Amino acid sequence: MKERETRDLEPGEKWEVQLRKGCLELAILAALWDGKRYGLEILRRLERDSDLIVSEGTVYPLLSRLKAMELVRSEWVESEGGHPRKYYSLTTAGKHRAIEMSAIWTRFSASMSRLLAPLAKGK
Amino acid sequence: MTMANEVQQKIDNYLSRLRAALPGLPEDEARDIVEELRSHITEKTSSSISAGGTGSLAAVDATLAALGSPEELGRQYRTDALLGRTEGSRSPFRILRGLFQWAGLSFAGFFVLLGSIFGYFFGAVFTLVALMKPIHPQSAGLWMIPRGSDFEISFRLGFGSVPPGGKDLLGWWTIPVGLLAGGTLTLLTTAVALWLIRQYRKRLMLPKGAA
Numbered sequence: 001m002k003e004r005e006t007r008d009l010e011p012g013e014k015w016e017v018q019l020r021k022g023c024l025e026l027a028i029l030a031a032l033w034d035g036k037r038y039g040l041e042i043l044r045r046l047e048r049d050s051d052l053i054v055s056e057g058t059v060y061p062l063l064s065r066l067k068a069m070e071l072v073r074s075e076w077v078e079s080e081g082g083h084p085r086k087y088y089s090l091t092t093a094g095k096h097r098a099i100e101m102s103a104i105w106t107r108f109s110a111s112m113s114r115l116l117a118p119l120a121k122g123k
Numbered sequence: 124m125t126m127a128n129e130v131q132q133k134i135d136n137y138l139s140r141l142r143a144a145l146p147g148l149p150e151d152e153a154r155d156i157v158e159e160l161r162s163h164i165t166e167k168t169s170s171s172i173s174a175g176g177t178g179s180l181a182a183v184d185a186t187l188a189a190l191g192s193p194e195e196l197g198r199q200y201r202t203d204a205l206l207g208r209t210e211g212s213r214s215p216f217r218i219l220r221g222l223f224q225w226a227g228l229s230f231a232g233f234f235v236l237l238g239s240i241f242g243y244f245f246g247a248v249f250t251l252v253a254l255m256k257p258i259h260p261q262s263a264g265l266w267m268i269p270r271g272s273d274f275e276i277s278f279r280l281g282f283g284s285v286p287p288g289g290k291d292l293l294g295w296w297t298i299p300v301g302l303l304a305g306g307t308l309t310l311l312t313t314a315v316a317l318w319l320i321r322q323y324r325k326r327l328m329l330p331k332g333a334a
Contacts, residue, residue, distance in 0.1 A: 040163050057191035060159060061199035068207050083166065086159045 020052050027052050029098035036089035063088055071097050130183045134164050137187050144197020148204050156200060202228050210320050215243055215309060218316055235319050242312030246305045253301025255281035264297040
Protein backbone atom coordinates (compact mmCIF):
# COMPACT_ATOMS: atom_id res chain seq x y z
CA MET A 1 0.00 0.00 0.00
CA LYS A 2 1.05 3.56 -0.70
CA GLU A 3 1.03 4.66 2.94
CA ARG A 4 3.67 2.08 3.67
CA GLU A 5 5.77 2.97 0.67
CA THR A 6 5.71 6.70 1.25
CA ARG A 7 6.58 6.31 4.90
CA ASP A 8 10.18 5.62 3.87
CA LEU A 9 10.36 8.89 1.97
CA GLU A 10 11.60 12.16 3.44
CA PRO A 11 8.67 14.45 4.44
CA GLY A 12 9.63 16.85 1.64
CA GLU A 13 9.55 14.11 -0.98
CA LYS A 14 6.27 12.77 0.33
CA TRP A 15 4.72 16.20 -0.01
CA GLU A 16 6.05 16.47 -3.55
CA VAL A 17 4.46 13.12 -4.46
CA GLN A 18 1.08 14.32 -3.14
CA LEU A 19 1.46 17.55 -5.03
CA ARG A 20 2.20 15.79 -8.30
CA LYS A 21 -0.75 13.46 -7.83
CA GLY A 22 -3.06 16.37 -7.28
CA CYS A 23 -1.92 18.11 -10.44
CA LEU A 24 -2.01 15.14 -12.78
CA GLU A 25 -5.72 15.34 -13.58
CA LEU A 26 -5.41 18.94 -14.69
CA ALA A 27 -2.21 18.15 -16.59
CA ILE A 28 -3.93 15.38 -18.56
CA LEU A 29 -6.93 17.56 -19.38
CA ALA A 30 -4.50 20.26 -20.51
CA ALA A 31 -2.58 17.78 -22.68
CA LEU A 32 -5.86 17.04 -24.51
CA TRP A 33 -6.80 20.69 -24.91
CA ASP A 34 -5.70 21.08 -28.55
CA GLY A 35 -7.01 17.77 -29.85
CA LYS A 36 -7.22 14.02 -29.42
CA ARG A 37 -4.20 12.05 -28.23
CA TYR A 38 -3.52 8.45 -27.24
CA GLY A 39 -1.98 7.32 -23.94
CA LEU A 40 1.67 7.27 -24.96
CA GLU A 41 1.36 10.66 -26.67
CA ILE A 42 -0.14 12.15 -23.51
CA LEU A 43 2.71 10.64 -21.50
CA ARG A 44 5.36 12.04 -23.86
CA ARG A 45 3.77 15.44 -23.73
CA LEU A 46 3.71 15.41 -19.93
CA GLU A 47 7.31 14.21 -19.80
CA ARG A 48 8.42 16.91 -22.19
CA ASP A 49 6.60 19.82 -20.55
CA SER A 50 6.55 18.78 -16.90
CA ASP A 51 8.12 16.45 -14.39
CA LEU A 52 4.81 15.13 -13.13
CA ILE A 53 5.25 11.55 -14.26
CA VAL A 54 6.88 9.11 -11.88
CA SER A 55 5.18 5.87 -12.87
CA GLU A 56 3.82 5.68 -16.43
CA GLY A 57 1.21 3.11 -15.46
CA THR A 58 -0.68 5.65 -13.36
CA VAL A 59 -1.85 7.63 -16.35
CA TYR A 60 -3.96 4.78 -17.74
CA PRO A 61 -6.24 4.16 -14.73
CA LEU A 62 -6.58 7.93 -14.43
CA LEU A 63 -7.69 8.22 -18.06
CA SER A 64 -10.22 5.49 -17.43
CA ARG A 65 -11.53 7.42 -14.42
CA LEU A 66 -11.78 10.65 -16.39
CA LYS A 67 -13.76 8.71 -18.95
CA ALA A 68 -16.09 7.32 -16.27
CA MET A 69 -16.62 10.90 -15.09
CA GLU A 70 -17.46 11.78 -18.72
CA LEU A 71 -14.73 14.42 -18.88
CA VAL A 72 -13.08 12.60 -21.80
CA ARG A 73 -14.27 10.16 -24.44
CA SER A 74 -12.24 7.52 -26.23
CA GLU A 75 -12.09 5.74 -29.59
CA TRP A 76 -9.90 3.05 -31.09
CA VAL A 77 -8.06 4.09 -34.25
CA GLU A 78 -5.88 1.85 -36.43
CA SER A 79 -2.34 3.27 -36.81
CA GLU A 80 -0.20 3.14 -39.98
CA GLY A 81 2.02 0.69 -38.16
CA GLY A 82 -0.92 -1.70 -37.98
CA HIS A 83 -1.58 -1.73 -34.25
CA PRO A 84 -4.65 0.01 -32.81
CA ARG A 85 -4.38 3.05 -30.54
CA LYS A 86 -6.93 4.30 -28.06
CA TYR A 87 -7.41 8.03 -28.57
CA TYR A 88 -8.85 10.33 -25.94
CA SER A 89 -10.50 13.71 -26.41
CA LEU A 90 -12.19 16.22 -24.12
CA THR A 91 -15.96 16.28 -23.82
CA THR A 92 -17.77 19.58 -23.31
CA ALA A 93 -17.87 18.86 -19.58
CA GLY A 94 -14.14 18.10 -19.72
CA LYS A 95 -13.41 21.45 -21.34
CA HIS A 96 -15.41 23.27 -18.69
CA ARG A 97 -13.63 21.33 -15.97
CA ALA A 98 -10.21 22.14 -17.46
CA ILE A 99 -10.99 25.86 -17.66
CA GLU A 100 -12.35 25.88 -14.13
CA MET A 101 -9.37 23.99 -12.71
CA SER A 102 -6.84 26.10 -14.55
CA ALA A 103 -8.42 29.32 -13.21
CA ILE A 104 -8.19 27.93 -9.67
CA TRP A 105 -4.61 26.87 -10.28
CA THR A 106 -3.56 30.27 -11.62
CA ARG A 107 -5.11 32.10 -8.70
CA PHE A 108 -3.61 29.66 -6.23
CA SER A 109 -0.10 29.68 -7.62
CA ALA A 110 -0.07 33.49 -7.87
CA SER A 111 -0.97 33.82 -4.21
CA MET A 112 1.59 31.18 -3.24
CA SER A 113 4.29 33.01 -5.22
CA ARG A 114 3.49 36.27 -3.43
CA LEU A 115 3.63 34.49 -0.12
CA LEU A 116 6.90 32.74 -0.93
CA ALA A 117 8.70 35.75 -2.44
CA PRO A 118 10.48 36.71 0.84
CA LEU A 119 11.84 33.16 1.17
CA ALA A 120 13.52 33.36 -2.24
CA LYS A 121 15.18 36.70 -1.34
CA GLY A 122 16.34 35.46 2.04
CA LYS A 123 18.55 32.84 0.48
CA MET B 124 14.04 -19.57 -28.15
CA THR B 125 14.45 -16.65 -30.51
CA MET B 126 14.72 -13.11 -29.23
CA ALA B 127 11.41 -12.07 -30.77
CA ASN B 128 9.66 -14.95 -29.05
CA GLU B 129 11.17 -14.05 -25.74
CA VAL B 130 10.06 -10.43 -26.07
CA GLN B 131 6.56 -11.52 -27.01
CA GLN B 132 6.47 -13.87 -24.06
CA LYS B 133 7.43 -11.11 -21.61
CA ILE B 134 4.64 -8.91 -22.96
CA ASP B 135 2.07 -11.71 -22.83
CA ASN B 136 3.13 -12.60 -19.33
CA TYR B 137 2.75 -9.00 -18.14
CA LEU B 138 -0.66 -8.67 -19.77
CA SER B 139 -2.00 -11.94 -18.41
CA ARG B 140 -0.93 -10.88 -14.92
CA LEU B 141 -2.74 -7.59 -15.50
CA ARG B 142 -5.85 -9.44 -16.69
CA ALA B 143 -5.72 -11.62 -13.56
CA ALA B 144 -5.52 -8.45 -11.44
CA LEU B 145 -8.85 -7.20 -12.86
CA PRO B 146 -11.45 -9.59 -11.41
CA GLY B 147 -14.98 -8.29 -11.17
CA LEU B 148 -14.65 -5.90 -14.09
CA PRO B 149 -17.00 -6.48 -17.03
CA GLU B 150 -15.29 -8.60 -19.71
CA ASP B 151 -15.31 -5.87 -22.38
CA GLU B 152 -13.83 -3.28 -20.02
CA ALA B 153 -11.06 -5.65 -18.91
CA ARG B 154 -10.26 -6.50 -22.54
CA ASP B 155 -10.19 -2.81 -23.43
CA ILE B 156 -7.68 -2.12 -20.63
CA VAL B 157 -5.43 -5.03 -21.63
CA GLU B 158 -5.48 -3.97 -25.31
CA GLU B 159 -4.67 -0.37 -24.42
CA LEU B 160 -1.66 -1.46 -22.39
CA ARG B 161 -0.61 -3.86 -25.16
CA SER B 162 -0.68 -0.97 -27.60
CA HIS B 163 1.43 1.13 -25.20
CA ILE B 164 4.02 -1.60 -24.65
CA THR B 165 4.33 -2.43 -28.35
CA GLU B 166 4.80 1.14 -29.46
CA LYS B 167 7.06 2.24 -26.60
CA THR B 168 9.31 -0.79 -27.02
CA SER B 169 9.67 -0.49 -30.77
CA SER B 170 10.27 3.26 -30.62
CA SER B 171 13.05 2.88 -28.04
CA ILE B 172 14.68 0.20 -30.19
CA SER B 173 14.63 2.42 -33.26
CA ALA B 174 15.77 5.43 -31.18
CA GLY B 175 19.01 3.56 -30.92
CA GLY B 176 21.31 1.28 -29.07
CA THR B 177 19.05 -0.89 -26.99
CA GLY B 178 18.33 -4.47 -27.86
CA SER B 179 14.71 -5.55 -27.91
CA LEU B 180 14.92 -7.41 -24.60
CA ALA B 181 16.36 -4.43 -22.74
CA ALA B 182 13.77 -2.20 -24.39
CA VAL B 183 10.81 -4.31 -23.34
CA ASP B 184 12.18 -4.65 -19.81
CA ALA B 185 12.52 -0.87 -19.51
CA THR B 186 8.98 -0.35 -20.85
CA LEU B 187 7.45 -2.80 -18.39
CA ALA B 188 9.46 -1.42 -15.46
CA ALA B 189 8.26 2.12 -16.22
CA LEU B 190 4.65 0.91 -16.13
CA GLY B 191 4.97 -0.53 -12.63
CA SER B 192 3.77 -3.93 -11.51
CA PRO B 193 0.65 -5.29 -13.26
CA GLU B 194 -0.87 -6.08 -9.85
CA GLU B 195 -0.54 -2.46 -8.72
CA LEU B 196 -1.93 -1.23 -12.03
CA GLY B 197 -4.86 -3.64 -11.71
CA ARG B 198 -5.55 -2.45 -8.18
CA GLN B 199 -5.83 1.15 -9.35
CA TYR B 200 -8.34 0.20 -12.04
CA ARG B 201 -10.29 -2.01 -9.65
CA THR B 202 -10.70 0.57 -6.88
CA ASP B 203 -12.06 3.01 -9.43
CA ALA B 204 -14.46 0.61 -11.06
CA LEU B 205 -15.68 -0.65 -7.72
CA LEU B 206 -16.40 2.74 -6.20
CA GLY B 207 -18.00 3.89 -9.43
CA ARG B 208 -20.39 0.94 -9.41
CA THR B 209 -21.17 1.29 -5.71
CA GLU B 210 -21.75 5.02 -6.02
CA GLY B 211 -24.43 4.39 -8.61
CA SER B 212 -26.46 2.00 -6.46
CA ARG B 213 -29.07 2.61 -3.78
CA SER B 214 -29.61 -0.90 -2.42
CA PRO B 215 -28.05 -1.60 1.01
CA PHE B 216 -27.00 -5.06 -0.16
CA ARG B 217 -25.08 -3.78 -3.16
CA ILE B 218 -23.55 -1.00 -1.10
CA LEU B 219 -22.43 -3.45 1.58
CA ARG B 220 -20.97 -5.76 -1.06
CA GLY B 221 -19.06 -2.87 -2.58
CA LEU B 222 -17.88 -1.73 0.84
CA PHE B 223 -16.64 -5.24 1.68
CA GLN B 224 -14.44 -5.14 -1.40
CA TRP B 225 -13.34 -1.57 -0.68
CA ALA B 226 -12.43 -2.58 2.89
CA GLY B 227 -10.03 -5.12 1.38
CA LEU B 228 -8.39 -2.35 -0.63
CA SER B 229 -7.96 0.46 1.89
CA PHE B 230 -8.26 1.52 5.52
CA ALA B 231 -10.82 4.19 4.71
CA GLY B 232 -13.02 1.49 3.20
CA PHE B 233 -12.70 -0.63 6.31
CA PHE B 234 -14.02 2.12 8.59
CA VAL B 235 -16.86 3.04 6.28
CA LEU B 236 -17.80 -0.64 6.20
CA LEU B 237 -17.86 -0.89 10.01
CA GLY B 238 -20.05 2.20 10.33
CA SER B 239 -22.43 0.97 7.65
CA ILE B 240 -22.80 -2.47 9.20
CA PHE B 241 -23.65 -0.78 12.50
CA GLY B 242 -26.22 1.52 10.87
CA TYR B 243 -27.89 -1.22 8.78
CA PHE B 244 -27.93 -3.61 11.74
CA PHE B 245 -29.90 -1.23 13.95
CA GLY B 246 -32.09 -0.20 11.04
CA ALA B 247 -32.99 -3.86 10.59
CA VAL B 248 -33.56 -4.40 14.34
CA PHE B 249 -36.00 -1.48 14.64
CA THR B 250 -37.89 -2.61 11.56
CA LEU B 251 -38.01 -6.17 12.88
CA VAL B 252 -39.54 -5.05 16.20
CA ALA B 253 -42.30 -3.22 14.31
CA LEU B 254 -43.00 -6.33 12.25
CA MET B 255 -42.96 -8.64 15.28
CA LYS B 256 -45.36 -6.50 17.33
CA PRO B 257 -48.55 -7.78 15.66
CA ILE B 258 -47.30 -11.40 15.96
CA HIS B 259 -46.04 -11.26 19.55
CA PRO B 260 -47.78 -8.24 21.11
CA GLN B 261 -46.98 -9.54 24.59
CA SER B 262 -43.22 -9.50 24.19
CA ALA B 263 -42.02 -7.35 21.24
CA GLY B 264 -41.25 -3.71 21.93
CA LEU B 265 -39.63 -1.43 24.45
CA TRP B 266 -40.30 -2.63 28.01
CA MET B 267 -39.74 -1.17 31.44
CA ILE B 268 -39.00 -4.06 33.78
CA PRO B 269 -38.84 -3.67 37.57
CA ARG B 270 -35.53 -4.69 39.17
CA GLY B 271 -35.87 -4.43 42.93
CA SER B 272 -36.41 -0.74 43.62
CA ASP B 273 -35.03 0.16 40.19
CA PHE B 274 -36.17 -0.28 36.60
CA GLU B 275 -34.49 -1.69 33.54
CA ILE B 276 -35.29 -0.61 30.02
CA SER B 277 -35.35 -3.64 27.76
CA PHE B 278 -35.61 -3.73 24.01
CA ARG B 279 -37.20 -7.00 22.90
CA LEU B 280 -37.67 -8.53 19.48
CA GLY B 281 -40.54 -10.78 20.60
CA PHE B 282 -38.66 -13.96 21.34
CA GLY B 283 -39.17 -15.31 24.85
CA SER B 284 -41.46 -13.67 27.35
CA VAL B 285 -41.36 -10.47 29.35
CA PRO B 286 -40.80 -10.90 33.14
CA PRO B 287 -43.92 -10.17 35.24
CA GLY B 288 -44.57 -6.53 36.04
CA GLY B 289 -43.02 -5.36 32.75
CA LYS B 290 -44.62 -2.31 31.22
CA ASP B 291 -44.87 -1.83 27.44
CA LEU B 292 -43.65 1.74 26.97
CA LEU B 293 -44.87 2.31 23.42
CA GLY B 294 -47.75 -0.13 23.06
CA TRP B 295 -49.06 -0.19 19.47
CA TRP B 296 -46.96 2.88 18.76
CA THR B 297 -44.10 0.39 18.54
CA ILE B 298 -45.16 -0.33 14.95
CA PRO B 299 -45.05 3.20 13.44
CA VAL B 300 -42.11 4.26 15.63
CA GLY B 301 -40.13 1.08 14.79
CA LEU B 302 -40.82 1.40 11.06
CA LEU B 303 -39.94 5.08 11.04
CA ALA B 304 -36.72 4.67 13.06
CA GLY B 305 -35.66 1.57 11.07
CA GLY B 306 -36.38 3.18 7.72
CA THR B 307 -34.72 6.48 8.64
CA LEU B 308 -31.61 4.76 9.93
CA THR B 309 -31.32 2.60 6.80
CA LEU B 310 -31.73 5.57 4.46
CA LEU B 311 -29.35 7.67 6.53
CA THR B 312 -26.67 4.95 6.51
CA THR B 313 -27.01 4.62 2.73
CA ALA B 314 -26.75 8.38 2.22
CA VAL B 315 -23.71 8.72 4.49
CA ALA B 316 -21.90 5.74 2.92
CA LEU B 317 -22.48 7.08 -0.61
CA TRP B 318 -21.40 10.56 0.45
CA LEU B 319 -18.16 9.18 1.93
CA ILE B 320 -17.46 7.19 -1.25
CA ARG B 321 -17.96 10.32 -3.34
CA GLN B 322 -15.67 12.36 -1.07
CA TYR B 323 -13.02 9.66 -1.20
CA ARG B 324 -13.10 9.52 -4.99
CA LYS B 325 -12.97 13.29 -5.28
CA ARG B 326 -10.17 13.73 -2.79
CA LEU B 327 -7.95 11.03 -4.23
CA MET B 328 -7.84 11.71 -7.90
CA LEU B 329 -5.28 8.96 -7.76
CA PRO B 330 -5.83 6.33 -5.15
CA LYS B 331 -2.86 4.70 -3.51
CA GLY B 332 -0.36 3.74 -5.98
CA ALA B 333 1.95 5.86 -7.81
CA ALA B 334 2.39 9.48 -8.50
